[in-house]
Amino acid sequence: MNPVRRRRLATVGLVLIAAVVAAALVAWALTQNLTYLHTPSEVLRGDAPVESRFRLGGVVCEGSIVREPGTLKVDFRVTDRAEFLPVKFEGILPDLFSDGESIIASGRMDNGTFIADDVLAKHDETYMPAEVAEKMAQAIARPDDDGCGGN
Structure with a gap:
């Protein structure tokens, strides 16, 4: 060979x-930034990655929204109608954030508590994020319970 x-x-x-x-580095960076959507039932079952960020x-x-007076701190509960x-x-919460x-x-x-960095609310009365609607449809709700633990 010359x-x-x-x-x-x-x-x-x-x-x-x-x-x-370069392709390996890009793929690694993308997988590190993925945040999966989970419902409360999935989190309590252990299906969510509790050691990393997720949605x-x-x-x-x-009746679960409790605001700390004089601060921007708020506590509330999220349900999938089962857990x-x-x-x-x-x-600062979105303007459309409210009970229900x-x-x-x-x-x-x-x-055991979800510490939120960002909260997004629905944009009109008929909208529910497709991922949330699908996951909630899969959850089996008890007929006598709304999944909120008795407010």
Whole structure:
């Protein structure tokens, strides 16, 4: 093999190696930033990654919103009509956030409580995020219980 051909082959090999490394780094970065949507039932069953961030979807339990006076701290419960999970959030809530409305909160678990970094509320009276509606339809609600633990 002559020197020119060897140099071209080495260059092509280096370019291929660099492309594989770049693709692997992009794939790794994307998987690190994924946040999956889970319902309270899935979290309580242990299906959610409690050691990392994820999204919690469901409906705000009636009468569960408790605001700390003079702060932006709020506690509430989210249900999928089968189970509920307490949520803590500090920040400005969306205008449409209220009892009985569907939400998606991003955050992590801490000692049985979901610590939300961000809360998104539905945008009109007929909208429920498709992922939340699908997961809630899969949950089996008890007929005498709204899943909120007796407000």
